[in-house]
Amino acid sequence: MTTIHDVARVAGVSISTVSYALSGKRSVSASTRQRIQDAVRELDYRPNAGARMLAGRRTYILAVTEPLRADTYAPAHMAFVLAVTRAARRHDYDVLLLTQDEASGGLQRVTSSRLVDAIVVLDVLTHDERADIVRALDIPAVLVGVPADTSGLVCVDLDFAQVARMAVDRLVEAGHTTVGLLGHQSSAYDGGSNFPPRLRDAFLAHAAERGVVGRFAMPERDPGQVGSAVDELLGPDADLTGLVMHCEEPLQVRALAALRARGLRVPQDVSVISAASTFDTSMFTPPLDSIPLVADESCELAVELALAQLDGTVRPTVELLPPHYLDLGSVADWSA
Amino acid sequence: MTTIHDVARVAGVSISTVSYALSGKRSVSASTRQRIQDAVRELDYRPNAGARMLAGRRTYILAVTEPLRADTYAPAHMAFVLAVTRAARRHDYDVLLLTQDEASGGLQRVTSSRLVDAIVVLDVLTHDERADIVRALDIPAVLVGVPADTSGLVCVDLDFAQVARMAVDRLVEAGHTTVGLLGHQSSAYDGGSNFPPRLRDAFLAHAAERGVVGRFAMPERDPGQVGSAVDELLGPDADLTGLVMHCEEPLQVRALAALRARGLRVPQDVSVISAASTFDTSMFTPPLDSIPLVADESCELAVELALAQLDGTVRPTVELLPPHYLDLGSVADWSA
């Protein structure tokens, strides 16, 4: 193993000079720095992680807690884990993965053993024990998602309410007067996740504000019941012309099939918007307008806020990212 | 922060005695051990990770590399990451996640900085650069999956060939004489993954050995073409009576729908076996016999082999785990 001593010897300087040259925390003359960098390259030197953790005040490791429960939609969650990992690497951090079984114990463990510098909490539930844990833990933490009680927490999330308003506005401005929201399976609304209700409530409220009829339906027990949820939205007179979907990919596929099966064309008969989707709606038939849930953006911000807490203090905050509308032609203009 | 010094002081012993009491590497009298454990509990002492890494010869961290490419089926891969993480925790190890972008560089980095004790490589391709990297790296590593060249490597995997044989045997013994295998999308066979061809080849070979007609088909470009693949398997005379499916969940669902659409009942008209499935086939309608791909089992073994390399030397090996047949009644006995 090559150590900082080897580098110092080869460069003909003391180890502290090597350390300063590499960290940049004190000035080092250009020529010396050059010799040190040459030595580093020649020896393929990489600082020992353990030593750096012990001596310095940083471990350069971030804990990511993602429960990965059985009922979660893996692709979306995976995307967030990935996005955090990439964001972390951009800041020279590695990611330690904490899962379900380790939710509370793991957070305690990695915190008190000083294994990680900060924690990123993914897949946050409305009432999430991990929120209480990080609150108590005195370690920089950022939640991606918004729990019921955000006091003392730093949270980052897409502005789901704004997504709903944006979708409603788009449809209203295109002349639609009856709009519906197809939601997740009902279990998503009573148990846990915080964002489905946020989007739903804003949808219905904003439809009312804009003076149009707003409906909401969800597949009751299993995805097979998308059909009846679609029927419910269409209404007895089949007068729905604007459909917003906030659910997982397979459900959206089936909902489109259900429309097709009922002889309804998109966008001629029904305009459709995919809201807060984590997948690519341009591959759908037809491609759907969407207001995507971009994991990269929120995770980058989450990592930044987590690391920012290590030096300058970041005060508790809830950062809601503004959504962006992606127009792919699945909304027909009826206003003319 | 509470350190080993605090524990030593409270227990009234030296720090080395504390260390030995906790590691068990030298004998400590029962009474002393008790006092030390009491102190540990009272102070909620957790050894500093960095110090342990530096002083000891272990970091208690395992690197897991899982590319998570865009084309991968997230749930299955997620399951493996999870399974490794859980297995690691059982051995008191944490897991550091390395993704796509970091495949080679990341492995180098965590190895030469002594951040991890060993590496578990997931989602191994037939020709996988990571195989070459770990071969060169002089760090304990285990691949979950079997690359083309296994020299010098420790590999763990389900015995996919045996899965195929088991499925064929089951159908043959139930009296079926024409059996088909519905594979993954064609891209899975030419590019990368190593196991689809292994299963396919063994399927066809073993069908021939057992003297039955063996067919193979896959959805050509996209999942929508499952229907034609099913038709291809059924054959012009629709004489297929045994179907083995080795593909992802949505594909299997659609294939069953395709059978239904053609008026074929399971198992009365066609017997079906789900091979190497990572999902629960008991929730299907009808529930399908399966020979599951159990992530837990292979990942536990992978972690064990990885850690075993840290002391006693494990010689290079390819461990193929025997499959197990799960009977849920989707194979009809035609032999009577």
Next chain:
DNA sequence: AATTTTTATCGAAGCGCTTCGACGGTTTTG
């Protein structure tokens, strides 16, 4: 020219742990 300030470097003190060698005190053994 004498002083202060800045710059570049070094030595040494830890960070919290593991582990080696040593040392009394007990047991066992010949």
Next chain:
DNA sequence: CAAAACCGTCGAAGCGCTTCGATAAAAATT
């Protein structure tokens, strides 16, 4: 019963790094 073996404990030496003075030399200020 002396010698050898073992047991339980301790002190101290690192592990490889960061960081805090200190110091000598160079630059800037009087």
